[in-house]
Amino acid sequence: MEKNIVVFNNHTGIVETMGPLFAGEGLHMLVASTMEELCDTLAAGQMHLMLIDVELEEKGLGSGIEMIAELRNKSRIPIIVVSRQMAETAKIMALNAGADDYVTAGCNPLELLARVKSQLRRYIQLANLCANIDSIYRVDGLEINDIRRSVSVEGREVKLTPIEYKILRLLVQQKGRVLSIGQIYEAIWHMQPIGADNTIAVHIRHIREKIESNPKEPRYLKVVWGTGYKVG
Numbered sequence: 001m002e003k004n005i006v007v008f009n010n011h012t013g014i015v016e017t018m019g020p021l022f023a024g025e026g027l028h029m030l031v032a033s034t035m036e037e038l039c040d041t042l043a044a045g046q047m048h049l050m051l052i053d054v055e056l057e058e059k060g061l062g063s064g065i066e067m068i069a070e071l072r073n074k075s076r077i078p079i080i081v082v083s084r085q086m087a088e089t090a091k092i093m094a095l096n097a098g099a100d101d102y103v104t105a106g107c108n109p110l111e112l113l114a115r116v117k118s119q120l121r122r123y124i125q126l127a128n129l130c131a132n133i134d135s136i137y138r139v140d141g142l143e144i145n146d147i148r149r150s151v152s153v154e155g156r157e158v159k160l161t162p163i164e165y166k167i168l169r170l171l172v173q174q175k176g177r178v179l180s181i182g183q184i185y186e187a188i189w190h191m192q193p194i195g196a197d198n199t200i201a202v203h204i205r206h207i208r209e210k211i212e213s214n215p216k217e218p219r220y221l222k223v224v225w226g227t228g229y230k231v232g
Contacts, residue, residue, distance in 0.1 A: 003120055004046060006030045008038050008071075009053040014082055014112075019112050028121075035067075042075055048120055049078045052099070056084075065097045069210040074100025078119035082112070137172045139232050142211060142220050144169050145195075151211070153220075158210045165189065167200075168207055171221065171231040180228040204229060 005027050007014055015031055022029050030047075032038035041047065050071065054064040064083070078100040083090060091102040101115050135146040141154040146149060147164065151158045160168065166188050170175035171179060182201045202225075208215040220231055 002026050002028050003048040004028050004030060005049045005116065006038065006041050006047050007033055007051045008035075008054065011053045011055060012082060012084065012225050014051060014053055018112060021109055022116075025117065027116070035070075038071070039074065047075070047077055049073070049080065049116060049122060051080050051082065051116070053082045053105075054094075055083070065093050068097040068099050068196050070096055073124065078123050080112075080115060080119060087154050104146055137169070137175075138221060139172055139175055142172070142231075144172055160210060162209065164203055164207050164210075167203055168211070168221070168231070171229060174230075175232040176230065178224045178228045178230045184229065200229075 003026065004023060006028060007018075008122075010031060010033070015029065018189070019029055019218045032041050038050075045211055052068065052071065054067060064172075068079065068081060079098060080101045080103060081094045082103050082105055083094070084105045086104050094102050100119055101110055103115060104167055137144040137146070143152045146169065151160055151165065151168065167184060170184065170187055181196050182193040185196035201217075204221065205215070206220050208218055211220055212218045212230075221229065222231070223229055
């Protein structure tokens with residue numbers, strides 16, 4: 001999958017220097033010259049890294065540091081700062097403001113490419129980890145691991161049929177919300193819920209028998225009479 005890198009400002013000629021190297025690595029470069037253009041670019045599509053070319057002045061390093069902090073507040077993607085400022089103080093302040101890396105302008109282009117690829121690897125690994133975390137749903141002692149397609153209650157694995165699994169996952173994803181029989185049926189079978197009452201009731205009963213210690217007094221999967229079912 002092609003990775004998108006947005007370059008903000010181009011004072012030191014990053015675009016001309018790095019463009020061919022990025023293209024050779026399957027990295028797509030977009031250029032923004034103003035903060036407004038950058039925000040529009042970030043909002044328009046999936047960006048994977050910002051390469052920020054900033055002028056940092058000696059005295060307090062001025063608005064450049066504030067700009068880095070502002071960009072960090074707008075996005076969580078990696079930020080690599082490129083600046084002519086060589087002072088160690090500049091690097092420290094830029095990193096403290098939210099930059100992930102700092103490179104002095106004029107460095108070896110292959111070094112900058114290596115740093116970009118390193119940040120992209122970390123970002124993508126973290127994104128995948130977060131995606132995995134988002135695929136694990138918990139309600140007290142009930143856990144659904146959507147990666148392994150498994151269900152456990154208080155650490156005890158529960159075997160559900162594919163339909164039972166889909167129903168339980170739907171209700172857990174909508175924790176606390178009451179879903180009607182029709183809503184459940186349409187979400188699982190993708191058909192109009194004609195005569196769905198008995199079908200859903202049977203599946204709910206089977207799920208309760210497997211996940212509840214006392215199905216008659218359910219802790220997790222509850223009925224809201226006249227309305228539907230909910231978890232939590």
